[in-house]
Amino acid sequence: MDTEQLIRTLAADGSHRVRPVGFVLALTLLAAMPISLAIFMMGLGVRPDVMTAMHNPFFDLKFVVTLALTASAMVVCLHLSRPEASLEGWWWLLLIPAGILAAGIVSEMMLPQRLPIMTRLIGSNSRICMTAIPLMSLPILAAALIVLRHGATARPAIAGAIAGLASAGLAATLYASHCTDDSPLFVATWYPIATALVVALGALAGAKVLRF
């Protein structure tokens, strides 16, 4: 086929409409979230004392951090779905959740605590945390990668990693309602380890499936 023929053919297909990436992302997340939610309800469930826990600002802070992570990673992820996009000017968004968490640690330090610092940091749920977050993030990560394939990223591994970050954020939001360790020190230690696993997986998978 010569190039003239190809051009004519593409023009003939010009009326084919494709949905924007953001729209597809919303749809795909709606499909993937119930799967993660089902894993959560069957395996973990919300902690029994959730009604009292809600009055503890450090319990609530966990959701602020995980949702901030989800939101900023999603925004960066959507940005990277365009071929000419780079992280430049956008990466700082990813610092927002870290900043909120750091502020949480500082305020906890300034308040009197019953438990010693290492006990709060190590907590009692670290193993569940490190398995549940990656497990629940898998359906969301798969959905996010499908969405990114629909886009055209020039940086497959980075886009995959950020997709991993966003999915870990959503999974961590679910997990946070189960976990009884509310200390920001616990959150700053174990959540990032769990998240790093998902980010690494996202980068590996992204490098494979996101080339267009």
Place this chain on the structure above:
Amino acid sequence: MREGEDEWTGLMRLAISGDSAAYHRLLKAITPVLRAGARRGLARAGQPVDQSEDVVQEILLAVHLKRHTWDTNAPFGPWLFAIARNKLIDAMRRRGRRIFVNIDDFAETIPDEPAPQTASANEIATALKTLPPRQRDVLQSIAVESASIRDTAAKFAMSEGAVRVALHRALASLTAKLREQ
């Protein structure tokens, strides 16, 4: 920014809103620029420039299938050159080289540089043979025999909608096949 890129942006906006004549003009206008950039990139990498037409066709396919990722408020040039670089790097990698394409291979093309003659391109022809029969028939009818969508529909006793779907699927699977090669 080169002169003409504003014109491209205008044409692409029209194309996105459904003007297929504008789309055709745009694709014709960018092809010589893509060809010159692909030849320059291949030459710089020490690869035979006679493969440039394959690269040009892959870029055109990617432009077509990924045009929904172009932000209609942004200039078209940077988006186009990002796609082109990506496809050129991809093509070189598949031929067993790891090479970084100079950012200026595409963007610095001089507008009045004489466009080299259309060279032969084989990759699409090879990939075409592996498509499902219905998609191949439709693609061949429209591309090679220059039939319209309506004529193609009549020829294969399909609805026009079915022809459109088959055509789009054919282009998408062609791209997937080229990537696998």
